[in-house]
Every structure is written in C-alpha cells, then in structure tokens.
Amino acid sequence: MVSAVCALIAAGVSLAVWRKARSSDLGKKIEDGDKSVRQYAEKVSEEFREALEQVQEGLARVETLQETEAKHMVRHNDLSRIHDKINRVAEDSAATREAVRGVNEQLRIIQQHLLKGGGR
Numbered sequence: 001m002v003s004a005v006c007a008l009i010a011a012g013v014s015l016a017v018w019r020k021a022r023s024s025d026l027g028k029k030i031e032d033g034d035k036s037v038r039q040y041a042e043k044v045s046e047e048f049r050e051a052l053e054q055v056q057e058g059l060a061r062v063e064t065l066q067e068t069e070a071k072h073m074v075r076h077n078d079l080s081r082i083h084d085k086i087n088r089v090a091e092d093s094a095a096t097r098e099a100v101r102g103v104n105e106q107l108r109i110i111q112q113h114l115l116k117g118g119g120r
Helices: 002-023 026-072 076-115
Strands: none
16 A cells, blocks of 8 residues: 555656646757757858858969969079170170270370370
C-alpha cells in the first residue's frame, strides 16, 4: 500500500511538471531564441559581406594602380638606352669643349701675332 501511494504521488508530481512545462511555452521561448540567434547571425554575416566588398574594392584599386605603374615603370632596357644617350651627350660635350679650346688657342695666337705687329 505504501508503494501504491508513492506511485500515485510520483505520477501526480510528473503530471504537474509536465503541465508546468507545457504552460510556460518552452517551445515558444526556444523558437524566439532561435530567431534572435538567426537575426544576429544575419547581421554579422551582412557586416562581413560589406567588409569583404570593401577589401575587394581596395584590392581592385591596388591592382589597377600596379598595372598603371607597370606601364610607366622604367625597365633595364629603358635604362640602358638612357645611359647610351647620356654617354653620347657626354662625348659630344667633350668634343665641343675640345673644339672650343682649339678655337680659343687659335684666337690667342692670332691676337699675339697682331699685337706684335705681324699683320702689316
């Protein structure tokens, strides 16, 4: 008889717990929690997408800049041609300097000759 009473008490407590769980809308709370988690995940995902788009735009600008710089960059062959031209200018300048020195020397000799009265 005691065991029957204990069984009835246990059944009553189980029934009360079951009713309490059903009346507190535990399923609705779980569903609301799931919704808030989904909303947060969507918000974070959207922020991540926006950040990724900004990174992609920045990367595209950098690539465009690199392509532009590559078009205008001086390469070894360009430097070689520039160096050759500078050498030619230096050689021409040296030749012109020597020619001017020669002319100056001739003018000096003519001037000395004229000063000594050699032109009469």
